[in-house]
Amino acid sequence: MKNKQNFIWSTSTCAFQIEGGRNEGGRTDSIWDEFTKRNFYIPPIGVPGREINSIEQAADFYHKYETDSLIMKNANLNGFIYNLDWNRIFPKNYQEINPEGIKWTENFFKKMIENEIRPIPILFHWDTPLWAQIQGGWENSEILIWWRQYVKTMFKFLGKYTDIWYVNDENSTFTLAGYLDIYLPPARNDKTAFVKAIHNLNLSGAIAKEEFELAKEKGYISKDSILGIVHDWNPPIPYDKTDKNDLKAIEIYNQWFLHFWLDPNMKGKYPEIFFRWIKENNIDFKISKKDLDFLKKNTLDFIGWNYYRPCYISGVHKNISEELLNRPTEQFFTKDFKIVYPIKDVLYTDWKWIIDSSRLVSGSLEMKNIYGDIPLMIVENGLGAFDDKTGDLIKDFKRIEYLKQHIEAVLEAKRIGVNFIGYSLWTYCDIYSPSGGYRKDYGLVSVDFNSSNKTRKPKLSYSWYKQVATSNGKDTSIDLNKLEKDLKNELKNWSIYMK
Incomplete structure (x- = not known):
């Protein structure tokens, strides 16, 4: 080798x-x-x-x-x-x-x-x-x-x-x-x-x-x-860098799409936002201290990153004309932000990535x-x-x-x-x-x-x-x-x- x-x-x-x-x-x-x-x-x-x-x-x-x-x-x-x-x-x-x-x-x-x-x-x-x-x-x-x-x-x-x-x-x-x-x-x-x-x-x-x-x-x-x-973290970009709601949405996005997926195996813990989501949705599932201790004891050594593209994030209540977007906005299981696809100054693949x-x-x-x-x-x-x-x-x-x-x-x-x-x-x-x-x-x-x-x-x-x-x-x-x-x-x- x-x-x-x-x-x-x-x-x-x-x-x-x-x-x-x-x-x-x-x-x-x-x-x-x-x-x-x-x-x-x-x-x-x-x-x-x-x-x-x-x-x-x-x-x-x-x-x-x-x-x-x-x-x-x-x-x-x-x-x-x-x-x-x-x-x-x-x-x-x-x-x-x-x-x-x-x-x-x-x-x-x-x-x-x-x-x-x-x-x-x-x-x-x-x-x-x-x-x-x-x-x-x-x-x-x-x-x-x-x-x-x-x-x-x-x-x-x-x-x-x-x-x-x-x-x-x-x-x-x-x-x-x-x-x-x-x-x-x-x-x-x-x-x-x-x-x-x-x-x-x-x-x-x-x-x-x-x-x-x-x-x-x-x-x-x-x-x-x-x-x-x-x-496969897509690093966020605020749709409007001067809008505090968009900047706040970025913070929430990263809690979910960076920390939630990596912290358990890299730090041995979940972000608090996950436990709140479980409670808000009345999900009958408890994560035991034993499991958390096991995660903490056996963290991983490094990160592989699938980088294809960043994503544009806006506050959930922002109204954006469809004429300004390449494709419809997206929301996930949490409704605290949305992903938008601006047309201006943004390049896309054949598959609109x-x-x-x-x-x-x-x-x-x-x-x-x-x-x-x-x-x-x-x-x-x-x-x-x-x-x-x-x-x-x-x-x-x-x-x-x-x-x-x-x-x-x-x-x-x-x-x-x-x-x-x-x-x-x-x-x-x-x-x-x-x-x-x-x-x-x-x-x-x-x-x-x-x-x-x-x-x-x-x-x-x-x-x-x-x-x-x-x-x-x-x-x-x-x-x-x-x-x-x-x-x-x-x-x-x-x-x-x-x-």
């Missing part, structure tokens, strides 16, 4: 979005298999709408991880963040380990190491085993017994391959859209279910940390290994001030777009421009003292998107989803990111003539083993 002191240039992805092989190797269904089968819907061509497509094959990483590791090596990447699949390891219950699942995962890690790429696993990303969900899933405290067995097994078999781990990825989106809404599985839309689920997810972080330290004592994991949590790297530096400094000088890593950052794949070259200029400004912001934050250890973009290749199916392109590498082989082809952004990684971030320039020449050379030399 490359010197661990090197800055990590990585890509990130998630099992249910890339892997395929969903019923191979002893695996059974998870909540995402059930959800996509039950809600399968592909809008007509040219008609807007959410595509919920099959994940049975996805980008077929299950069969093509060797191919993909060569493509990553060719780009001089030295890291690969992967959201693991609990259900591939324990497909029936929490006691019976699936040997085929262990073997496949270990072979995939070995192949990455062989190509000088550090595998960086995330233990859980939204994909609860169906056998666990049938028994209550994250609402049932028994899941913590099942979870402990899972993480012990992962540390035992995979600990020797990596020194960087994450527990959970985007607990916020998972619980808000899956427990206070029906947008994502398990589609509970129940406040009590939400409170139980998020508390058990937080306890899962503490359990993982406890088992992580035990795994170090047993020699499964190196003593200097670190375990973190990934959060704000494009603005300005809060990456200041936001990382805020987290440093709150959580100390701990390691920080960008785990997800990328541009979802409709890439034009009709020509010989896939010229995703917008993606390159987006990545350039964000990577330069990371390097600037590092220069002024933020302990950034790496940058990982979302994502390596085109995959299944929960919000856009196979229509929403994120990858550096294109996947032909209509081919049985799921053929890979590099985009212009692949050549650019290779330039960045090879120069260790020193060359983020965009010379389109050079990049097109580089991409043509890539295609000319694109081995049969990389297709």
Whole structure:
């Protein structure tokens, strides 16, 4: 493996979005298999709408991880963040380990190491085993017994391959859209279910940390290994910097969307705003002192940050003309602020996500001030777009421009003292998107989803990111003539083993 002191240039992805092989190797269904089968819907061509497509094959990483590791090596990447699949390891219950699942995962890690790429696993990303969900899933405290067995097994078999781990990825989106809404599985839309689920997810972080330290004592994991949590905080910007109500709304937003999701696992406590919300909504659930003490005793080591965009916040009573907005305002489970999408001087993606790297530096400094000088890593950052794949070259200029400004912001934050250890973009290749199916392109590498082989082809952004990684971030320039020449050379030399 490359010197661990090197800055990590990585890509990130998630099992249910890339892997395929969903019923191979002893695996059974998870909540995402059930959800996509039950809600399968592909809008007509040219008609807007959410595509919920099959994940049975996805980008077929299950069969093509060797191919993909060569493509990553060719780009001089030295890291690969992967959201693991609990259900591939324990497909029936929490006691019976699936040997085929262990073997496949270990072979995939070995192949990455062989190509000088550090595998960086995330233990859980939204994909609860169906056998666990049938028994209550994250609402049932028994899941913590099942979870402990899972993480012990992962540390035992995979600990020797990596020194960087994450527990959970985007607990916020998972619980808000899956427990206070029906947008994502398990589609509970129940406040009590939400409170139980998020508390058990937080306890899962503490359990993982406890088992992580035990795994170090047993020699499964190196003593200097670190375990973190990934959060998708969108740093706020006041809609009107002179309006005290907007500034107050920012404070409340951060209590919910920063502190509520990170404090339990980074500080061992909940913000008071959460307990007030439980009381105001007459939710019959108590968080015991024993649980709080356990969280406090087993805090995590560092933070992974999914930065895609900031958000504009206003006071809840502010009236803003629809003509001034790109899309309707949003409110969440708390009604003390709203998110607005101004048109003036704001850029948007094809999917109406704000494009603005300005809060990456200041936001990382805020987290440093709150959580100390701990390691920080960008785990997800990328541009979802409709890439034009009709020509010989896939010229995703917008993606390159987006990545350039964000990577330069990371390097600037590092220069002024933020302990950034790496940058990982979302994502390596085109995959299944929960919000856009196979229509929403994120990858550096294109996947032909209509081919049985799921053929890979590099985009212009692949050549650019290779330039960045090879120069260790020193060359983020965009010379389109050079990049097109580089991409043509890539295609000319694109081995049969990389297709």
